[in-house]
Amino acid sequence: MIKVEGLTKRYGGFTAIDDISFEVGKGEIVGFLGPNGAGKSTTMRILSSFMPATSGRASIAGFDVFEKSLEARAHLGYLPENVPLYTDMRVTEYLNYRAAIKGVKGRRVRERVGDVKELCSLRDVENKIIGTLSKGYRQRVGLADALVHDPDLLILDEPTIGLDPNQIRQVRELIKNLGKHHTILISTHILPEVEMTCSRVIIINKGKIEASDTPKNLVDRIRTSGGIRLEANTGADSGVEQLAEITGVKDVAVENQGDWKVFTLRTEANSDLREEVARLAGERRWAVRELARSKATLEDVFVEITHADA
Amino acid sequence: MRTFAILFLREVKAFFYTPIAYVVLFYFLILTGFNFYSEVMILNRGPVEITVVEAFFDTVIFWFSYVLIFPLITMRLFSDEFRMGTFETLTTAPVRDWQVVLSKFFGALFFYVVLWLPSLLYFVVFQWVARSDAARSPGSYWGAYALLLLMGCFYISIGCLASVLTKDQINAAVISFTSITLWFFAGLLTFIFGVTAPVFKDIISYISAVEHMSDFSKGILDSRPLVWYTSMTILMLILTCHVFQYRKWKA
Numbered sequence: 001m002i003k004v005e006g007l008t009k010r011y012g013g014f015t016a017i018d019d020i021s022f023e024v025g026k027g028e029i030v031g032f033l034g035p036n037g038a039g040k041s042t043t044m045r046i047l048s049s050f051m052p053a054t055s056g057r058a059s060i061a062g063f064d065v066f067e068k069s070l071e072a073r074a075h076l077g078y079l080p081e082n083v084p085l086y087t088d089m090r091v092t093e094y095l096n097y098r099a100a101i102k103g104v105k106g107r108r109v110r111e112r113v114g115d116v117k118e119l120c121s122l123r124d125v126e127n128k129i130i131g132t133l134s135k136g137y138r139q140r141v142g143l144a145d146a147l148v149h150d151p152d153l154l155i156l157d158e159p160t161i162g163l164d165p166n167q168i169r170q171v172r173e174l175i176k177n178l179g180k181h182h183t184i185l186i187s188t189h190i191l192p193e194v195e196m197t198c199s200r201v202i203i204i205n206k207g208k209i210e211a212s213d214t215p216k217n218l219v220d221r222i223r224t225s226g227g228i229r230l231e232a233n234t235g236a237d238s239g240v241e242q243l244a245e246i247t248g249v250k251d252v253a254v255e256n257q258g259d260w261k262v263f264t265l266r267t268e269a270n271s272d273l274r275e276e277v278a279r280l281a282g283e284r285r286w287a288v289r290e291l292a293r294s295k296a297t298l299e300d301v302f303v304e305i306t307h308a309d310a
Numbered sequence: 311m312r313t314f315a316i317l318f319l320r321e322v323k324a325f326f327y328t329p330i331a332y333v334v335l336f337y338f339l340i341l342t343g344f345n346f347y348s349e350v351m352i353l354n355r356g357p358v359e360i361t362v363v364e365a366f367f368d369t370v371i372f373w374f375s376y377v378l379i380f381p382l383i384t385m386r387l388f389s390d391e392f393r394m395g396t397f398e399t400l401t402t403a404p405v406r407d408w409q410v411v412l413s414k415f416f417g418a419l420f421f422y423v424v425l426w427l428p429s430l431l432y433f434v435v436f437q438w439v440a441r442s443d444a445a446r447s448p449g450s451y452w453g454a455y456a457l458l459l460l461m462g463c464f465y466i467s468i469g470c471l472a473s474v475l476t477k478d479q480i481n482a483a484v485i486s487f488t489s490i491t492l493w494f495f496a497g498l499l500t501f502i503f504g505v506t507a508p509v510f511k512d513i514i515s516y517i518s519a520v521e522h523m524s525d526f527s528k529g530i531l532d533s534r535p536l537v538w539y540t541s542m543t544i545l546m547l548i549l550t551c552h553v554f555q556y557r558k559w560k561a
Contacts, residue, residue, distance in 0.1 A: 011560075045398075048402040049401075049402060050398055050401060050402050050558065051558060051559050052559060070404045070406070071404075073402060073403065073404040074404045076402070078399075078402045080395065080398045080399060080402070082395055084394050084395030084396040084397075084398055084399050085394075085396065085399075086324075086394070086396055087394065088324070088327040088328070089327070097316065097320055098399075098403070100316045101313065101316050101317065101320075101403050101404075101405060102403050102404060103313075103404060145399065
């Protein structure tokens, strides 16, 4: 659905994106991650035909975004960052206008606008002037706008920014549902969000793609993955020396809480040393009140990848 | 064409969303009304060579209000889209850049025409009350209003260019007001400095709005202003289109 080859964008002397290539297949929900200024919005703006690339090619549904821009745009629903809207129009009026401009014909306009208002829960504000709406509603108007011509592909640039937790949950549900019939490329900083909704993640940093995989594979892959937390009363033992002797443990940190100590063990990737730790505690007759394996999250992946050289 | 029509309709509606449209309509009506009234009063003093139509389009009040309306009509056209960021949603919809530019131009032109419609009533009322013609021939009306349309096109296209240059409406208004006023006074250079050199006079009369109006309101349809205003309008719109694309690429 999206095909990007060797895409580069320079502004003056600054390289915003540097020779990136990736593909998004039909039906995928892809999370596009990266720190601020990594080139996410730039990439999305090129894909939406808003700005041309310095070099390289990009196509949507087989149409080159530069040469066959109009056809490419017709297949795309794009929600820009900050959700620009005509604040002097009413919600229904705005959506009618947007549907028409995106080529929805005559009678279908009413139907489509009705559908997206239902889908984005805009029924109770349909006659309000957009300028008077709250941030959450505006976000949903923007989303309804992106959906109104029933595009094959949705590109959403930070659709949950500035929303409260309830609204974020609603938007997440909405995106999940949309994913059943649409291909989605979504950029966000809320990583649990991506773990829950996306089938694949592309991480971009300083204009280059650093990783592209399923959230699960990414988490499994990183070196800091896996760790063990042990809360125990080790009596006379210090605990640290004994734990460090277990093969596979890289280092041990300890924190005293009165008689109890909390150990945090970093272990090698893909290893689960809970049994060994339990055995050791049994042998040394430590009193244990918690033994848990802490899993790495996408956040760890993100930090490790984008902070590697910071 | 369908896309253009949709964009055009939205532009026309956008004028009437803002209070400024009604303010401009109201004050323009007062100014032209006062202009008409004072002209008729002056002509009433004794026999004169000129007709009501010719006098109406040849006063300081007319020209003053005339150059002032264009910045007001055009300043928000593009600037507002840049300021609100909506030109990103606008240009990522399947529309061509020239469709956007033309829809804004014709939207403004439509409002301009609406602005002038009530003035026709003045002459109707005059004819009805005074039982004498306001012009020597219908050609005067055709000439005067055709020229209003032509000049309107040119000045609106200048306003479009000014508005596409900046995201601040006030800047846009200042740029277009200055350009239009300078242009207007350039047409008066021979009059201001009393220059009589024929070459200079020819050039100035080619661009002088006041001279064009004095001819056209007599019913003399000269093809030179027609060519001049049409070609300048097209040039301004092409420039507007280029700047629009440029701004998109630099965004």
